[in-house]
Amino acid sequence: MSAEQQIDGRIAFFDSIADAWDGWHDLPLLEARLQAEFDALGVQRGECVLDIGCGTGNLTKALLSRLDSAGRVFAVDISPVMLERAQNKINDPRVCWLQGAAHQLPLADGSCDRIICFSAWPHFEDPEAVLAEFGRVLRAGGHVQILHYISREEVNQIHSEAHPSVQADLLAPASEVAVLFERNGFEVLSVADDASCYALNACKGRCL
Numbered sequence: 001m002s003a004e005q006q007i008d009g010r011i012a013f014f015d016s017i018a019d020a021w022d023g024w025h026d027l028p029l030l031e032a033r034l035q036a037e038f039d040a041l042g043v044q045r046g047e048c049v050l051d052i053g054c055g056t057g058n059l060t061k062a063l064l065s066r067l068d069s070a071g072r073v074f075a076v077d078i079s080p081v082m083l084e085r086a087q088n089k090i091n092d093p094r095v096c097w098l099q100g101a102a103h104q105l106p107l108a109d110g111s112c113d114r115i116i117c118f119s120a121w122p123h124f125e126d127p128e129a130v131l132a133e134f135g136r137v138l139r140a141g142g143h144v145q146i147l148h149y150i151s152r153e154e155v156n157q158i159h160s161e162a163h164p165s166v167q168a169d170l171l172a173p174a175s176e177v178a179v180l181f182e183r184n185g186f187e188v189l190s191v192a193d194d195a196s197c198y199a200l201n202a203c204k205g206r207c208l
């Protein structure tokens with residue numbers, strides 16, 4: 001199967017689950033957990049944040065509560081139906097909704113202070129190309145977070161039992177992903193890979 005056919009298969013799959021997605025999550029709990037995460041990460045109120053693989057916009061919504069009038073969110077996803085559902089929920093001029101892929105971001109060089117990839121990293125078929133794009137759109141010293149609120153084993157079990165288009169979308173141990181980040185111009189600040197979460201926090205270049 002060609003790379004284009006693989007991406008088309010994923011788009012069709014995510015389009016098909018867009019209406020069900022929010023019903024599978026405890027959204028108030030998620031919002032509270034994300035706000036605590038932003039505190040721990042030190043997300044500043046005027047930041048420009050890329051929500052990559054934004055889905056139905058739950059991370060974007062939490063970010064909008066965190067950011068002030070100078071803050072911005074680029075909410076990017078390959079699935080037009082996910083984006084449509086997100087836009088139906090969130091009407092805020094600080095968000096720019098864009099259909100696009102993580103390995104070919106529709107954003108200018110150095111346009112983001114931070115990238116958050118929430119429950120989306122294993123779906124990116126070419127991690128090195130994605131990291132090159134993350135490095136391009138982040139300003140020097142900008143941060144990137146990969147985040148899952150379930151364990152790697154749970155993510156991989158869900159995907160391996162799901163539709164064939166995402167069955168091979170498995171999370172590698174965070175220590176291996178950390179090596180990939182370091183090889184591609186990022187400094188890894190922390191990793192977590194345990195029973196309750198999977199997270200990697202890095203910054204572009206060397207951080208003081």
Ligand SMILES: C[S@@+](CC[C@H](N)C(=O)[O-])C[C@H]1O[C@@H](n2cnc3c(N)ncnc32)[C@H](O)[C@@H]1O
Nearest residue numbers: 014053054055077078079101102118119120123
């Ligand atoms: C598991 S959902 C997570 C959605 C959202 N981040 C959340 O946690 O509610 C993964 C999302 O990533 C998107 N996605 C998958 N591959 C992508 C890619 N290569 N580039 C951009 N988005 C992608 C899917 O369309 C889907 O909306």
